[in-house]
Amino acid sequence: MxxxxxxxxxxxxxxxxxxxxxxxxxxxxxxxxxxxxxxxxxxxxxxxxxxxxxxxxxxxxxxxxxxxxxxxxxxxSGLALWLEDAPAGKVLCVTGTKGKSTTSSIAGALVAGLGHDVLVGGNLGTPPWDPAEPAADWSVIEVSSYQAHDLTVGPAVVVVTSLSQDHLTWHHGYETYVADKLSLCTRPGVETVVVPAGDAELLRFRDLLGAVVEVDGIDPWVDELGLLGEHNRRNAMLAREALVRLGVPGADDDAAIARAARGYTPLRSRLTLVGTCDGVDFVDDSLSTNTLPTLAAVDAFAGRRVALLVGGYDRGIDYTPLAAGLAGRSDPLLVLTLPDNGPRIAAAFAEAAPGVDVRAAEDLPAAVRTAHEWARPDGVVLLSPAAPSFGRFKDYAERADVFEAAMRAL
The missing domain is CATH 3.40.50.720 (NAD(P)-binding Rossmann-like Domain)
Incomplete structure (x- = not known):
């Protein structure tokens, strides 16, 4: 239309x-x-x-x-109408259960660093159809599963970062969530879908992905971004491959991409080191709202003691994969569960990972105090809740603020 x-x-x-x-x-x-x-x-x-x-x-x-x-x-929706009008060959859409904001922001920073005008928006915060926004040569649009449902056409290139349970209430079930999320991949106009190689859950739905290009390995230029976590580094590789496929001038030049990467500023609350107290690092991953990014966050600190702060609003997702994924961790791990779904998370650990030390905390500041004492002298206190902030906090940012304030109060 x-x-x-x-x-x-x-x-x-x-x-x-x-x-x-x-x-x-x-x-x-x-x-x-x-x-x-x-x-x-x-x-x-x-x-x-x-x-x-x-x-x-x-x-x-x-x-x-x-x-x-x-x-x-x-x-x-506004996004559906905008995509109908936009030149598909100048638009990259990024979706996925987790990692889409980081991937979108990296892609946008690379395009800008290569000397091109770029609009980064969509679910990330800027509606591209807003007349208040200046015109740009290229657009990087983060697309949520909610937004994907309404679309009738797509861009030339789509990135899918990951796939796991999320937003089950809105979609009325996981199968519908997957169908809505991945519907973007086969809309008219889509030529290439960039995905991480070997992602078993994504590739289980390969028939919904369209013309797939799998990306593997980490190239040296990614070091210039200053990112924590292999999952974030893999997302950077997806972003760069998508820009190459889109035909952004300079995207295929390793030296130019490395220079562009130096201008990137990591997004807040996405595995962000916010401070150190008594040798203990405090890492804010407040935007983690399901099990997949939380597992990746813990993996980022192999070889270190990790006190994991997990829990929040209960959307009914299954926490067994989180418990099972952490059951075999060889490094010391303390799991501190938070309201409201803390008891359900604890039950998942009792069933799938009975050897993990799991304790209940009455609130986030109390969890920070316990975690700090346990993690000394050189461990990590990791806020990666695997749950939304609704009910207890205004949003993920307020939850992150409370976490950081509790650290500074130690």
Whole structure:
């Protein structure tokens, strides 16, 4: 459809968060006045619309969205319309359960470091259709599973970083989550899908991935990024391969890429060293909201004592893979479980990793104090919750702030 396809139609906007506000600005710039703007579950005002641009947090599988669909209302999104209009050969989309923000930010930094104008946005925070954003030659767009569901076309190149259980409530189950997440890979316009080599869970769904290119190994230029964790280094390799496939000038030049990498600033709360106290390193990985990145985070500290702070909002995901993945760790490990799903995590360890020292903490500051004492004199206190921050904190950043404040209070 594209944005021009909205002209002369009854348009509604559902959700007024970051994307919703950008959508309203775009409609105003295009001279289109929405007939209804709704921020909640009461969709009655939207029933008279032909097209509703919804925010990504609104599940099409829940009753309010089904009511609109049953009434013949077309549900779409700002990103779907933007991709209809964008030149596919100038756009890279990055998706995956975890690692997509880091991969997107690295890709954007490399494009900029090679001397090109680039917009980095999507789920990462900047809606590319927002008229407040300046035009750019290249676009790197992070795409969540929520956003992928609404898309009708794709870019020339897609990166899929990883795949594991997530957002099960929104998608009403894992199989639907996988189908929505990977639907981006086979949309019209997609020519290449870049994935990490040997990812068993991803390759289990190879029929949904389209034209796959597998990336293996770590090249020397990655050292210039200053990243902790092999998973982050692998994501950097995915980013570079995607830019080569997209045809970004200079992306295939090792020396130029190394120079570009030196300008990268790692994102917050993605395996970030925030301080050292009494010889103990404190590492913030607050953005870890499921088992996959938490396992990767612990692996980043092979040979060291690790006190792992894990737990948060309970979305019902299975923590057995986390326990099983840590059961064979030869280096000392303490697992401190946090509310609200701490008891469920502890139960998974009792079943799959009974030899691991697991203790319950009443809150994050208490966990930090216990972890610090245990990890001395040269260990790591790792906040990698494998759960969202909802309920206890405003967002992942507030959780990270509390973690860092507790460290400084020691």
């Amino acid at each position: 594209g944005w021009a396809g909205l002209r002369g139609r009854r348009v509604g906007v559902w959700g007024v968060g970051v994307e919703g506000r950008a959508t309203l600005r775009r409609l105003e710039a295009d001279g289109i006045e929405p007939v209804a703007v709704v921020d909640g579950d009461d969709v009655e005002p939207l029933l008279g619309c032909e097209v509703v641009l919804k925010s990504p947090g609104i599940s099409p599988y829940d009753d309010p969205a089904r009511r609109l669909a049953d009434a013949g209302v077309t549900l779409t």
